[in-house]
Amino acid sequence: MDWGSPPTTLRDDDEGDRFLTMSARAFARERSFGTLPSLGNINAESPEFTPLVLNPVISEKQRFRTYLKALVPPIIIFLTLLTLGTLVFKYGENWEWRDALLFCTMTLTTVGYVDFSPVKHWTQLFCVAYIYVGLILIGVALGYVGVAVLKQGQRSAWKSLGIPEPHRPRTLTGRGLQMFQSVVRFFRRYGLKIMLSLSVVVCVNTIGTVVFVISEQWGIIEALYFSTVMSTTIAVANEELTQAFTIWFTIPYCITGTVIMAFALGNLADVVIKYERDRMEERAIRIQPTENIIRSLGSSAEGVSEQEWVEFILMRMRRVTQEELRRIKERFKKQADEQAGLIRTSTIVVDQEDFIPTMMS
Numbered sequence: 490m491d492w493g494s495p496p497t498t499l500r501d502d503d504e505g506d507r508f509l510t511m512s513a514r515a516f517a518r519e520r521s522f523g524t525l526p527s528l529g530n531i532n533a534e535s536p537e538f539t540p541l542v543l544n545p546v547i548s549e550k551q552r553f554r555t556y557l558k559a560l561v562p563p564i565i566i567f568l569t570l571l572t573l574g575t576l577v578f579k580y581g582e583n584w585e586w587r588d589a590l591l592f593c594t595m596t597l598t599t600v601g602y603v604d605f606s607p608v609k610h611w612t613q614l615f616c617v618a619y620i621y622v623g624l625i626l627i628g629v630a631l632g633y634v635g636v637a638v639l640k641q642g643q644r645s646a647w648k649s650l651g652i653p654e655p656h657r658p659r660t661l662t663g664r665g666l667q668m669f670q671s672v673v674r675f676f677r678r679y680g681l682k683i684m685l686s687l688s689v690v691v692c693v694n695t696i697g698t699v700v701f702v703i704s705e706q707w708g709i710i711e712a713l714y715f716s717t718v719m720s721t722t723i724a725v726a727n728e729e730l731t732q733a734f735t736i737w738f739t740i741p742y743c744i745t746g747t748v749i750m751a752f753a754l755g756n757l758a759d760v761v762i763k764y765e766r767d768r769m770e771e772r773a774i775r776i777q778p779t780e781n782i783i784r785s786l787g788s789s790a791e792g793v794s795e796q797e798w799v800e801f802i803l804m805r806m807r808r809v810t811q812e813e814l815r816r817i818k819e820r821f822k823k824q825a826d827e828q829a830g831l832i833r834t835s836t837i838v839v840d841q842e843d844f845i846p847t848m849m850s
Contacts, residue, residue: 559637563630570597570623577619581612592725597623601723608727613714620721621690621754628758636765678767679760686760689753693720693746700742704735720746773805 574593578584584592588605595603596619607613676683697716701707707715707728715726719739730736783793793801803809809817824832 555637556634559634562633563627566626566630567597570619570626574619574623577615578607578612581609581615582607593619595725596620596723597627599624599722601718601725603725606718606725606727607714610708610710613710617714617717620717620723624721624754625757628755629761632758632762633765636762675764679764682760683757686753686756689749693749693753697742697746700738701735704732704738705730716742716746719743720750722747770808773802776802776805 571590571593574596575586575589578589578592579586582589584605588603592603592605595601596616607616694713694716697720698709698712701712701715702709705712705728711728715728718724718726719742730739778793778798800809800814804811804814821832
């Protein structure tokens, strides 16, 4: 991921670039952020404007430190899950410490290379929950590594442009209230998506459980445990398939179930990461103009235009890069009327199969 870009201005007097402003307005309305700010009345103190670097380059040392800090939560979560699982299987199944730790490690990593598994009903139920909760938490924690690096780049950009950090309550009560509000917003926005993913997980396990109970005459808990370890590629179980129908059913069940479960569990992990990215985009849209921002965008002491502001916001949201903007403008100028700066209906000669893929490539 490239965090840097050379100093350059975004001003372009071609009126045809208004389509970019219209696209950003539509995006803002869709996200219910209101209209974009107009900077026509903002003036800078200094008559000389020197463009700044909009995306400051993060040094390799700083990037490495960010990765190390971001790895702390995944490591803590993984060690916590290992400790909890080891204690449960050590005392629940009377295993040796080494065997309990090995089983938990093979379960969380979905390797499954062990020749023993829990036999008690309550430890099997615990293992089912342990598998799903563990995989989701680890996936979310690893995803935060990328989010942390993205935030580091955003903070560097905010600092260079003189934008203050978001306000954080100082009191414990204030922080708790802020966290509660964040959780409420999270479930309002992504609650349906989470429920759909969980429904997929439940359906896959239910189908497998019903088939194994009817065909193999197993108990519900044994069948649930077996279907779970099969659909998550762990495949650690004491049960053996004896019926021809069950064996033929298990083959497509493992193939399709693994793909479906991977998609559902990955979707649950991506929801949290997407939520963090959405928060960063919301903050980018709500940026208040500062002198440094005006200096970075404007080519004169009069300030910046709406088009320049929209381009800046889209870049800060990581929706578009300066190189992509340049390519879009070049494509537009080839189709536009030079005098009017517009694409007229009567003069449209556009190869759609060439125009759109070229912009998106």
